[in-house]
Amino acid sequence: MSRTYLIAGNWKMNGSLAANAELTEGLVEGARELGIGSRPDQMEMLVCPPSVYLESIGRTLAGSPVHLGAQNLSDQHRAGAYTGEVYGGMLTELGCRYVIVGHSERRSLYCENDSIVARKFGAALAAGLRPILCVGETLAEREHGSTEAVLARQLHSVVASNGIAAFANAVVAYEPVWAIGTGRTATPEQAQAAHEFLRGQLATADAKIASSTRILYGGSMKADNAESLLACGDVDGGLIGGASLKAAEFLAICAAAQQAPQS
Ligand code: PEP
Numbered sequence: 001m002s003r004t005y006l007i008a009g010n011w012k013m014n015g016s017l018a019a020n021a022e023l024t025e026g027l028v029e030g031a032r033e034l035g036i037g038s039r040p041d042q043m044e045m046l047v048c049p050p051s052v053y054l055e056s057i058g059r060t061l062a063g064s065p066v067h068l069g070a071q072n073l074s075d076q077h078r079a080g081a082y083t084g085e086v087y088g089g090m091l092t093e094l095g096c097r098y099v100i101v102g103h104s105e106r107r108s109l110y111c112e113n114d115s116i117v118a119r120k121f122g123a124a125l126a127a128g129l130r131p132i133l134c135v136g137e138t139l140a141e142r143e144h145g146s147t148e149a150v151l152a153r154q155l156h157s158v159v160a161s162n163g164i165a166a167f168a169n170a171v172v173a174y175e176p177v178w179a180i181g182t183g184r185t186a187t188p189e190q191a192q193a194a195h196e197f198l199r200g201q202l203a204t205a206d207a208k209i210a211s212s213t214r215i216l217y218g219g220s221m222k223a224d225n226a227e228s229l230l231a232c233g234d235v236d237g238g239l240i241g242g243a244s245l246k247a248a249e250f251l252a253i254c255a256a257a258q259q260a261p262q263s
Contacts, residue, residue: 009244027238037065088127
């Protein structure tokens with residue numbers, strides 16, 4: 001089963017109207033030069049800006065090969081007195097195709113536990129969005145030898161509440177917390193081991209879904225380490241933070257995905 005690489009940029013809480021215009025125009029131009037979109041089965045390029053900028057960025061991206069996604073959504077509400085919340089359907093209306101759920105920053109800084117993450121995953125699908133489910137262990141958990149237990153817990157809580165069939169429209173991102181924004185990247189061997197484990201866990205529920213689900217690596221992926229990470233058989237792309245804020249750097253990662261052997 002061949003899986004289309006996905007290179008997704010998580011802009012986090014960065015940007016301004018002026019900076020976004022420069023970055024987005026650079027990405028659109030670069031994507032066209034690379035021929036992204038001419039072979040949509042080979043790789044997909046996605047940016048996830050802060051929600052307040054989705055509409056204006058969506059306008060710049062319209063008709064381009066760069067897809068739009070969001071970073072967060074409400075876990076259960078569609079409308080009403082929920083100050084600050086954003087319903088998934090509002091994101092779909094702005095042209096979003098994906099939404100990130102379970103990012104470690106939301107888990108640790110905003111107390112999002114496994115049940116909230118599972119609800120957000122379901123809310124995304126119900127709104128017509130593909131969730132990008134982030135899972136990953138902290139350094140202490142890795143050193144304690146509990147990496148696999150943590151990954152299994154985070155993944156199975158979503159499978160238990162949404163069903164394995166839901167993963168046909170979802171993406172998983174393995175993001176070791178100790179590698180996010182630290183400049184410290186998992187080695188290709190560490191990444192492959194975790195990805196293989198995650199795919200194996202999905203396969204315990206459904207082998208076909210497991211072989212078609214894209215599993216991205218996230219954690220200080222950059223132009224200079226993308227090639228070796230993307231060469232791993234179970235690494236189907238990247239979720240990129242810091243390096244997604246520089247057009248040239250992000251495009252170089254996309255170019256590495258274009259060259260990578262298709263898994
Ligand atoms: C992320 O936050 O999803 C991430 C991978 O960040 P960075 O690339 O900056 O480590």
